[in-house]
Amino acid sequence: MTTWQGWQHFATTPPLTPPRPGDVPRSTEERLAYHSAFVTVRTPAIDTLATHVRTLMLLGRHQQTTARPSLIVTGPAAAGKTTALLEVGRTCHLAHNRKNPAPPGRTHQQVPVAYLLVPPGATAKTLAIEFARYLGIPVTTRMTQAQITSAVCHTYTQAGVRLVLIDEIHRLNPRTTTGAEAADLLKDLTERIRATFVYAGIDVADTPLFAGVRGAQLAGRASLITCGPLPARHGTRRPFTDLVTDMEAALDLTQHTPGTLPRHASYLHQRTAGRIGSLARLIRQAAITAICDGTERITKKALDAIQLDHLAEEASRPRSRQTARTA
Numbered sequence: 001m002t003t004w005q006g007w008q009h010f011a012t013t014p015p016l017t018p019p020r021p022g023d024v025p026r027s028t029e030e031r032l033a034y035h036s037a038f039v040t041v042r043t044p045a046i047d048t049l050a051t052h053v054r055t056l057m058l059l060g061r062h063q064q065t066t067a068r069p070s071l072i073v074t075g076p077a078a079a080g081k082t083t084a085l086l087e088v089g090r091t092c093h094l095a096h097n098r099k100n101p102a103p104p105g106r107t108h109q110q111v112p113v114a115y116l117l118v119p120p121g122a123t124a125k126t127l128a129i130e131f132a133r134y135l136g137i138p139v140t141t142r143m144t145q146a147q148i149t150s151a152v153c154h155t156y157t158q159a160g161v162r163l164v165l166i167d168e169i170h171r172l173n174p175r176t177t178t179g180a181e182a183a184d185l186l187k188d189l190t191e192r193i194r195a196t197f198v199y200a201g202i203d204v205a206d207t208p209l210f211a212g213v214r215g216a217q218l219a220g221r222a223s224l225i226t227c228g229p230l231p232a233r234h235g236t237r238r239p240f241t242d243l244v245t246d247m248e249a250a251l252d253l254t255q256h257t258p259g260t261l262p263r264h265a266s267y268l269h270q271r272t273a274g275r276i277g278s279l280a281r282l283i284r285q286a287a288i289t290a291i292c293d294g295t296e297r298i299t300k301k302a303l304d305a306i307q308l309d310h311l312a313e314e315a316s317r318p319r320s321r322q323t324a325r326t327a
Helices: 004-012 028-037 044-059 081-099 124-134 145-159 177-192 212-221 239-249 265-272 276-293 300-304 310-316 319-326
Strands: 070-075 113-117 163-167 196-202 222-226
Touching: 004 081, 004 113, 028 276, 044 070, 044 081, 044 196, 044 222, 070 081, 081 113, 081 163, 081 196, 113 124, 124 145, 124 177, 145 177, 177 196, 177 212, 212 222, 239 265, 239 276, 265 276, 265 300, 276 300
Parallel strands: 070 196, 070 222, 113 163, 163 196
Antiparallel strands: none
16 A cells, blocks of 8 residues: 555455345355455544644644644554545545546546555655655666656655555654654655644554654654553543444444454453454454354354454453563
8 A cells, every 4th residue: 555556446345344244145265355355444543644744734734834734543463544544545535536537538647545564664755755755756876866856756745645645653762863864854845745643553653753952853843642552441432442333333244243253342352452453353253264164153052163363362361470470
């Protein structure tokens, strides 16, 4: 998705839908493929990010002299940051196309959204090349960073890019020479491209990204949204249970009893530490296992047998066992 063609395919491909009464039953292979990709369940993080992005795009629409206000999505790994980023980008892309339909017989000429990853050990030039690669801007080895940057700014402006999504921002380290130059490039791009920039990264506030003069500049322009684990309770609400219920409703299993997973919400919260990514993996893997072994249902015993990612497994261990291991 870090090229325009890949992003356009992602944004315009109809999302997967859960089985509905009266639908023709899917084959085993179709159901395996369905649970492998699975649906995107609307979460509080997606709703919050969508509201902030919409507001900031309106706020910066006619701003001319300085960089537009930006946004940083932060939080631990497997908390759903990238999913939220992609879902908001898709929504923006589709909304733009609805408001600006292409003439009959022609394709859309504008590119409303750009999605990029900060490369490992990013320098200003490698980061500029990533921007160029997204729109297929030709880059030669002889081109300087300034030349690539100028081509990027010109092409992005001509293409009508309005929202730039930059993932893995925690890879930038402004305390190093190359990292400082890459951070300066981003600042330059935010001032020269008429778009709202949204960044996502792991625990950004604890990284060097906000340190020093460059960090102060970024912190002064960017709002921070924390995308953390879902709590078991929030006042009178049970956001984690609600998410489990929505995921269960999306399953395509022939023998699964509705309500089974919500009844085990406390157990699931303990297993995943409330991390959306870990929960999605656990349920998807359990569903695929249920199809393969013919049981066609998810039980607590089946969930117990699945080994999750190391981060979730460590977080779910009783504190006493963790302390003993440390000692």
